Structures are given as C-alpha cells and as structure tokens.
Amino acid sequence: MAALPPVLDVDPFSDEFLADPYPDHERLRAAGPVVWLETYGIYASARHAEVQLALQDWRTFSSAAGVGLANIEKEASFFQPPSLLLEADPPLHQRTRPVLALALSPSALRDLRPKFELEAHALADRLVSRGTFDGVTDLAEVYPIRVFADALGLREEGREHLLPYAAFLFNAFGPRNPRFEATLRAGEAAREWVKRQCNRRALRPGGLGSRVFDAVNRGEVSEEEAAVLVRSLLSAGLDTTVYGLGNALFALATHPEAWAQLHAQPELARTAFEEALRFESAVQTFFRTTTAETDLGDVTLPAGAKILLFLGAANRDPRRWDEPDQFDIARKTSGHVAFGYGIHSCVGQAVARMEGEIVLKALAERIERLELAAPPVRCLNNTLRGLASLPLSVAPRRH
Numbered sequence: 575m576a577a578l579p580p581v582l583d584v585d586p587f588s589d590e591f592l593a594d595p596y597p598d599h600e601r602l603r604a605a606g607p608v609v610w611l612e613t614y615g616i617y618a619s620a621r622h623a624e625v626q627l628a629l630q631d632w633r634t635f636s637s638a639a640g641v642g643l644a645n646i647e648k649e650a651s652f653f654q655p656p657s658l659l660l661e662a663d664p665p666l667h668q669r670t671r672p673v674l675a676l677a678l679s680p681s682a683l684r685d686l687r688p689k690f691e692l693e694a695h696a697l698a699d700r701l702v703s704r705g706t707f708d709g710v711t712d713l714a715e716v717y718p719i720r721v722f723a724d725a726l727g728l729r730e731e732g733r734e735h736l737l738p739y740a741a742f743l744f745n746a747f748g749p750r751n752p753r754f755e756a757t758l759r760a761g762e763a764a765r766e767w768v769k770r771q772c773n774r775r776a777l778r779p780g781g782l783g784s785r786v787f788d789a790v791n792r793g794e795v796s797e798e799e800a801a802v803l804v805r806s807l808l809s810a811g812l813d814t815t816v817y818g819l820g821n822a823l824f825a826l827a828t829h830p831e832a833w834a835q836l837h838a839q840p841e842l843a844r845t846a847f848e849e850a851l852r853f854e855s856a857v858q859t860f861f862r863t864t865t866a867e868t869d870l871g872d873v874t875l876p877a878g879a880k881i882l883l884f885l886g887a888a889n890r891d892p893r894r895w896d897e898p899d900q901f902d903i904a905r906k907t908s909g910h911v912a913f914g915y916g917i918h919s920c921v922g923q924a925v926a927r928m929e930g931e932i933v934l935k936a937l938a939e940r941i942e943r944l945e946l947a948a949p950p951v952r953c954l955n956n957t958l959r960g961l962a963s964l965p966l967s968v969a970p971r972r973h
C-alpha cells in the first residue's frame with residue numbers, strides 16, 4: 575500500500591547544503607525512496623534505484639515541463655525557446671536527438687582526438703614545468719574552452735562569455751535565490767553573445783556546430799531549430815566538463831594512493847575520470863514532472879508533480895555501491911547516473927570522457943606526486959558541484 579512520503583526540511587539549494595551535500599544526501603536516502611521537501615513543495619529521490627527508474631520512464635516522468643524547479647508549461651522559461659532536447663519528450667526529442675548524436679558520432683570524435691591530445695600535452699608540459707598551478711583556472715577552465723569551442727567552430731573573440739552563460743543556465747534550474755539573481759545579471763551580455771553564435775554564418779564551416787546545420791539541408795530540422803540545438807552544445811558542453819575535470823583533479827590530489835596508481839598506469843585515466851564523476855558528480859540534480867498519478871518506491875505521486883532527482887546522491891547510495899564514499903579508481907563504475915540515464919542520457923558523454931581521459935593521462939605521464947598547495951575554493955551553483963580554484967603543487971616524474 576502506498577505510504578505518505580516522509581517530510582524533510584532540507585533545502586538542497588542553500589549555501590550550507592551545496593557546500594557539503596553528503597550528510598544531507600544520507601538523511602534523504604535514509605528517510606525513504608521518495609521524500610517530500612517542504613521548503614519547495616516538491617517530491618525528491620536520492621536513492622539509486624528510484625532515480626534510475628524515474629529517468630528511464632520518460633512517459634511518466636516528463637522533461638517537457640522543464641528539468642528545473644519551474645514548470646515551464648505554466649511559467650515562462652528564461653530560455654526562449656526552451657531546449658529542443660533537454661526540455662522535450664518524444665516525438666520531438668526523437669527527431670532532434672539524432673541530429674546531435676550524429677554531429678558527436680564516434681567518427682567525428684576520432685577526427686577530433688589528435689587535436690585534443692596535442693593541446694593536452696602542450697598544456698601539461700607548460701603547467702608541470704611551473705611546479706605549481708591552479709587545477710581549475712589554469713587547467714579545467716582552459717582546456718575545454720580551447721578544444722571544445724574550437725571543435726564547435728566558435729570564434730575566439732567573446733569566449734569569456736561561455737562560463738558566465740553556463741553558470742547562469744545551471745543556476746536557473748533551481749529556485750530564484752540570490753545565487754541565481756547574481757548570475758542572471760552577470761550573464762546578460764553572455765546570453766546575447768551566445769545567441770549571436772548560434773547561427774550558420776557565425777560558425778566555422780566543418781566544425782561540430784556547422785554540422786548541426788547540415789541537418790537543415792537534409793530536411794530533418796528547420797534553420798531555427800538547428801540554432802537552438804547548437805545552443806544546447808554551448809550550454810551543456812563546457813561548465814559540466816570544467817567542473818568534472820576540476821573535481822577529478824581534487825579527488826586525485828587528495829588520494830595519494832590513487833595518484834600513485836594512475837602514475838604507474840596512465841592507461842587507467844579513463845576509469846579514474848569515470849570514478850571521479852561518480853564520487854563527486856558535476857551535475858548533481860535534475861527535475862522531472864509527472865504526467866499521471868504514479869507510484870515510485872512506496873509513494874503515490876499525483877499527476878503534475880515536480881520531483882527532484884539527486885544524481886550525485888544516487889551515485890553514493892550504499893544500496894547500490896560498496897563503500898560508496900571511497901574514491902577507488904579501480905572500481906567498476908558502470909551504472910552511475912552522472913551522465914543521466916535513459917533517453918536523455920548525456921549526448922556529449924563521449925566528448926566529456928575523451929577530454930577527461932586525455933587530460934588525466936597527459937598529467938599522469940608527467941607527474942609523480944600531485945598535492946594540494948592550498949585549500950581549494952568552492953564555487954556554489956544550484957545544479958553543478960565544482961571548484962572555483964584548486965591550487966596544486968606537482969613533483970615531475972623522474973627520468
């Protein structure tokens with residue numbers, strides 16, 4: 575028989591929660607498979623099984639009303655028009671997803687790999703020769719902006735708008751709190767710039783962005799739709815990877831045994847990045863909205879209800895993982911939901927994995943010891959988890 579959900583006063587968008595979400599994640603998971611968060615009047619789930627079930631069942635747990643707190647079918651979205659992918663259900667999603675999947679296909683990635691490697695090696699050489707550097711501002715922010723913005727075919731001028739744009743976008747999935755208001759103001763110029771880049775003429779021919787416009791020529795989407803799809807790449811493809819790389823470096827710098835393992839076997843870079851995504855998920859949360867009354871766990875949710883899915887908490891659910899709070903780069907990580915699950919699972923995950931693997935491998939080949947040079951500085955965001963600064967000191971490999 576369906577039960578009433580436990581009521582919790584946890585505010586998942588408060589500074590305290592975002593600074594260290596893990597104790598509250600445990601409270602949320604322990605309270606039940608589905609809980610009621612009275613601060614916002616929403617359901618939430620922090621357990622792996624229910625998060626995965628909801629992500630899988632797109633018919634009942636819809637994205638079309640927005641994947642943030644606001645119901646964009648009832649109130650205007652800050653992003654007009656809404657995403658044709660992230661904030662869409664089939665049949666629209668079925669038409670638009672293949673366009674980006676093709677632009678980001680394995681063969682497109684194979685072509686990009688040599689350039690991505692060259693840039694990573696050059697950057698790693700420069701940073702290692704300095705002995706100390708900032709893992710976020712000198713590396714995690716620099717590398718994706720260089721390689722991914724180049725791959726997209728974006729012009730150099732104005733790229734400084736990319737991170738403020740993404741910071742605003744990911745804050746906008748939460749409540750209209752001061753954090754959101756601050757990035758709303760800072761992101762105004764960025765939004766204008768991004769809009770101007772999302773058209774055929776602004777993008778370098780042959781780049782990933784211009785390949786999205788090839789779908790117009792094939793009759794799969796309209797010119798306007800192609801522009802909105804390019805916007806998805808600019809929105810979802812940078813901050814996520816920046817935070818993912820920064821979190822991976824932080825985990826490795828604070829787990830010397832893991833770094834020693836990676837230094838001895840740099841080919842573990844791919845699994846190390848994957849474990850870092852599980853351990854400290856860059857995208858912490860996304861919402862869904864129920865299309866009909868439904869049971870999840872032991873709770874009946876009415877139609878039209880918002881439910882907050884804690885991806886980051888699911889990735890540390892002891893019901894699913896052995897010793898979930900241990901960072902173990904040899905762990906089998908398949909089943910983590912850091913890239914989501916089901917029809918909306920990250921369409922750019924192969925790009926993110928390629929960037930993560932290449933950067934960590936380039937560093938592991940060059941650095942014997944990686945340590946914190948000073949405490950890191952956190953950057954709080956309503957959706958993302960990551961750092962603003964990560965001072966590192968490195969001992970280069972002995973030849």
Ligand code: HEM
Pocket residue numbers: 629637641659660661671674678806807810811812814815818851856857860885911912913914915917918919920921922923925926
């Ligand atoms: C470490 C880096 C990344 C993480 C952690 C991440 C995470 C995610 C997650 C959790 C989702 C699922 C959203 C949902 O279920 O509502 C998603 C979707 C998406 N991601 Fe990523 N992502 C990353 C990198 C990228 C990159 C590099 C790109 C572009 C090349 C990208 C483009 C997208 C797009 C367009 C979607 C929407 C897919 C859809 O709705 O069908 N992401 N990502």
